Amino acid sequence: MATQNETNERIDYETKQRFWGIVRSRYVVHALIFVTLFAVLAPLSWMFITSLKPNDAVLELRYLPRDPILGAVEAYGGALITKGHWQAVLNSFVIAITSTTIVMALGTPAGYIFSRYQFRFDDALFLLVIVTRLFPPIGLIIPYYQIMVWLGLLNTRTGIIIAQVYLWLPLVIYTMRNFYITIPHSLDESAQVDGCTDFQAFRHVILPLVLPGVAASAILTFLFTWREFLFSFIVSSDLRAQTLPVAIYQYIGDIRILWNSLSAAGILSVLPAVLVVFLFQQYIVSGLTGGAVKE
Known part of the structure; x- marks a missing residue:
């Protein structure tokens, strides 16, 4: 008959196995990859979209530019x-x-x-x-x-x-x-x-x-x-x-x-x-x- 200590150790082992099984599951991995990509790409995407706006329209409460061609000419032309x-x-x-x-x-x-x-x-x-x-x-x-x-x-x-x-x-x-x-x-x-x-x-x-x-x-x-x-x-x-x-x-x-x-x-x-x-x-x-x- 298993002692109390052996039972507790088995429960701890099974709990750890379930925990690492969840961590290694594809859903968690995909979620971590998504969060990482978002953290990396969000500033770059914001910077790119900002470069397509006229400077007077940068602070407008609007994410996408109204006229990206005009904004690109102003921004990249001004820079280069x-x-x-x-x-x-x-x-x-x-x-x-x-x-x-x-x-x-x-x-x-x-x-x-x-x-x-x-x-x-x-x-x-x-x-x-x-x-x-x-x-x-x-x-x-x-x-x-x-x-x-x-x-x-x-x-x-x-x-x-x-x-x-x-x-x-x-x-x-x-x-x-x-x-x-x-x-x-x-x-x-x-x-x-x-x-x-x-x-x-x-x-x-x-x-x-x-x-x-x-x-x-x-x-x-x-x-x-x-x-x-x-x-x-x-x-x-x-x-x-x-x-x-x-x-x-x-x-x-x-x-x-x-x-x-x-x-x-x-x-x-x-x-x-x-x-x-x-x-x-x-x-x-x-x-x-x-x-x-x-x-």
Whole structure:
């Protein structure tokens, strides 16, 4: 005859099984997916619809625009032509692509070195690389601005690129190091036995195996650079160097906010990032999971 404790344990077990059965049911899963999609898409849909309204009609108690063509011409024309927003789009592309290229050119071999070679103070140096990225960005604004003044790089793309390389190079070094750690050292040794130098072993044997990690790191660096605001805002004063986030901020005036042009500029800034994520989502996921690998 079962004791009272055994009966209570069986009841608890059955209750837990029923609970997790409900949680795993398709109705609950579908409901969670719907709520998540709504939370993500509702702001974007509101922004898109706002970009199709004349600015005077934005605050009307009406969700759908009365004349979407006229509103689109006013909003997108105001953003791209009147405000010269196309220059900010070009600046963002140039800065993001250049920064990503430099970061990957430095971070890919650096991650390999930290994963394969032992030298004096190697752990301390790697920790220093990571710690430099842990400083709050707002605390670096004054020295960064002073350095840009000293170098004569205020309101230039070069000054912004320097900041982006500083921001994202430690992340790429850390991520790539973890990808290289997953590759057995025996592959390097086998390549060297076959007559390869250290560089040839890296170039022809190891690097092709971590190309998904390289792609993931490059995509994440591009996305992070594309949306970065603070450092770009500090050194750019006009459209010669302003990036998209900074240019979008200019639509918020002291007296009036151009809601339709603000929304149109936001849509234009979101589209490239959405396209990149849609096309390369598998690499982004592998990059995020690869960063969790331990020795």
